[in-house]
Amino acid sequence: MSSLSPSLREPFAITHATVVIGDANGTTLHDTTVIVGGDGRIERIAPSIATPIPDGYRMLDATGKTVTPGLINAHVHLFSEGRPLNPKMATPRGQRITATIMHSPVGKPYLKARAKASVMTLLRSGVTTIRTLGDVGYEAVELRDRIADGHMVGPRILAAGPLLAIPEGHGAPLIALTGETPEDMARNTRENLAHGVNAIKIAATGGVTDAQRLGEAGSPQMTVDQMRAICDVAHEAGVIVAAHAQSPEGVKRALLAGVDTIEHGSALDDAMIELFRHNPHSLRGWSALIPTMSAGLPMTELGQDVTGITDIQLANARTVVAGMLAGAEDAHDAGLRVGVGTDTAMTFVTQYNTWRELDLLVKRAGFTAAEALHAATLGDAEILGVAGETGSVEAGKAADLLVLDANPLLDLRALKQPALVIADGRPLWHPQVKRFDDIDALLDRAYDE
Incomplete structure (x- = not known):
């Protein structure tokens, strides 16, 4: 995936993604494109095969990856x-x-x-x-x-x-x-x-x-x-x-x-x-x-x-x-x-x-x-009280999105390290956090037993 500015909004499209929209039924869209405008809003969600990328929009190829709401x-x-x-x-x-x-x-x-x-x-x-x-x-x-x-x-x-x-x-x-x-x-x-x-x-x-x-x-x-x-x-x-x-x-x-x-x-x-x-x-x-x-x-x-x-x-x-x-x-x-x-x-x-x-x-x-x-x-x-703004992958809402290496509906640990975080249309590439390995190991053992 080619990069965007981490501070400025610019229009882009995430293509060929598996999209989990965020409902309780786990509705999942395959080989889907999510188009985000320069205002940070989701403009369109549609099958990649039938969705041309507008001129001036950066394309992010998400083949093999899953997009979920933030x-x-x-x-x-x-x-x-x-x-x-x-x-x-x-x-x-x-x-x-x-x-x-x-x-x-x-x-x-x-x-x-x-x-x-x-x-x-x-x-x-x-x-x-x-x-x-x-x-x-x-x-x-x-x-x-x-x-x-x-x-x-x-x-x-x-x-x-x-x-x-x-x-x-x-x-x-x-x-x-x-x-x-x-x-x-x-x-x-x-x-x-x-x-x-x-x-x-x-x-x-x-x-x-x-x-x-x-x-x-x-x-x-x-x-x-x-x-x-x-x-x-x-x-x-x-x-x-x-x-x-x-x-x-x-x-x-x-x-x-x-x-x-x-x-x-x-x-x-x-x-x-x-x-x-x-x-x-x-x-x-x-x-x-x-x-x-x-x-x-x-x-x-x-x-x-x-x-x-x-x-x-x-x-x-x-x-x-x-x-x-x-x-x-x-x-x-x-x-x-x-x-x-x-x-x-x-x-x-x-x-x-x-x-x-x-x-x-x-x-x-x-x-x-x-x-x-x-x-x-x-x-x-x-x-x-913010469902009009965020919470699902839906046209008209803010682009609060995660790009994951795997589908969290199959393994929730896919959420542990997002490949990309998008907040209100602004991307954070390769996001890293300071982890406490000792705490994580203890919690892994306690919860996986």
């Missing part, structure tokens, strides 16, 4: 690479110290550089749209705007800024704004919106990473009224709301409040399933599940000598992960909307391994490869 990761953090987090830094005191450093004149430039590096790693690994769900400040908003303005090539970003929590609740104070009353929650939501966020995150329950006592992970931390105040303000602005929820009670409260996505999740009963299907207080009348199995399984399937987590974290993780796996399977069996997010930056959740979440949906939740790829492309796009 992946979407609906749950990322940008502050770390995915190496094990220090348990001492997860305590309230540790978070306060870290927050002070990150907001200092020394910390702010580091944080911006770390966030940019994370975004570029995600992109080079094949992720062309991300949603951040818990930022130290508004560094993701700044990156989103730089990318949208054409100052840098990057993925489409939905940026949440700091999540919303109770004092010393999950994520506080490092990546959270805190409050106690519904009025506090509404005010903090407005503050995030005033900073330009286009996503909102709630800590509905305690979490594994910063839990300091047995049972804290999954224990409800917000009332329905507190979360409803957040949802009302966000929805008035047309912004969807995610809720970290790791227990049946936490999930139920968040759904009753009107959240649009449940992050992590739990086993689902009939009443919860019905709320996912028909949620009168959500923005679009339904809610979706983002299981994030990549974030939970390493803590329970790798030894503490490897992960570095505490006994309390491990005990909490076992309970939460069991519920997370059950919830993903329950949601799939019920035909609910299930998306893909990995919780990047958490222990052993690298910025480049989004493909593993698809693999886990197949191995642990009963998905087919086509359903998993759909969840990470058009499914996520519909959940995030």
